[in-house]
Amino acid sequence: MTTAEPTGLRARKKQRTRDALVRVALELFTTQGYERTTVDEIADTVEVSQRTFFRYFASKEEVAFAVQEILEAHYAVALRARPAEEGPLEALRNAVFAAWDAIGEAVEEIVPLDLYMRSFQMIESTPALLAAYLRRSTVTEEALAALIAEREGLDVNTDPRPRVAVAAFSGVMRATGRLWGQGADPSIEAIRSLTETFLDHLGPALAQNWRDGEQGSPHGP
Structure with missing residues (x-):
């Protein structure tokens, strides 16, 4: 039986994931260009799924x-x-x-x-x-x-x-x-x-x- 993760810890982990997606996206956008950067590339760099990316942002534009x-x-x-x-x-x-x-x-x-x-x-x-x-x-x-x-x-x-x-x-x-x-x-x-x-x-x-x-x-x- 697993112990439920505390609400505060879950919230902090979600915030860290969101912040990491923003940080990686902006780094990729500014180094290789917005058009050349894909959602998959952002997600892969953060080591999350594309589905996880879309839990936080509706599009590349939104994360930008x-x-x-x-x-x-x-x-x-x-x-x-x-x-x-x-x-x-x-x-x-x-x-x-x-x-x-x-x-x-x-x-x-x-x-x-x-x-x-x-x-x-x-x-x-x-x-x-x-x-x-x-x-x-x-x-x-x-x-x-x-x-x-x-x-x-x-x-x-x-x-x-x-x-x-x-x-x-x-x-x-x-x-x-x-x-x-x-x-x-x-x-x-x-x-x-x-x-x-x-x-x-x-x-x-x-x-x-x-x-x-x-x-x-x-x-x-």
Whole structure:
């Protein structure tokens, strides 16, 4: 007669298997390419069956974005925690940097930080994944707009401002991610610095007339 495995131990073993699948998948994706990597290859490397892989992930695409999903959840928590007196764009911005302050620990529970950063670049350079990323971003932006509307006491379906603010902010984040992915420095410090610089110019870029002030200045003359 066998002794039943404790629930906590089973949960930890499942988490370890899931984390191993993510880690191996990202390593294979970033070294040999997303398209060339198969589910069987990921499963074989972790020494589990294909059936086990599909218990955790519906597809290669889902495992490619597994860490990203965790970070998006961290960001939503950070945004909800911003003080009520912060304006929408200020809250969106501060939540990014608050979330990034904890990104290392959150990511490294699953994969090495440098592997995650390389996987981010891999997504930017893989057409199928970039299309999926943009599709997923639409869903994320809707959730953020609803969160901003809730913060401000607005109806997201009748007041366009939450969606406009999130669209502008998300556009900056996509632009910095793309430029960082094309650069030579894959560090989180590099993308953080680039993002901060671009967000500093979000307000001036939305000003009515760019020609009134000095180029790049956040204020008028």
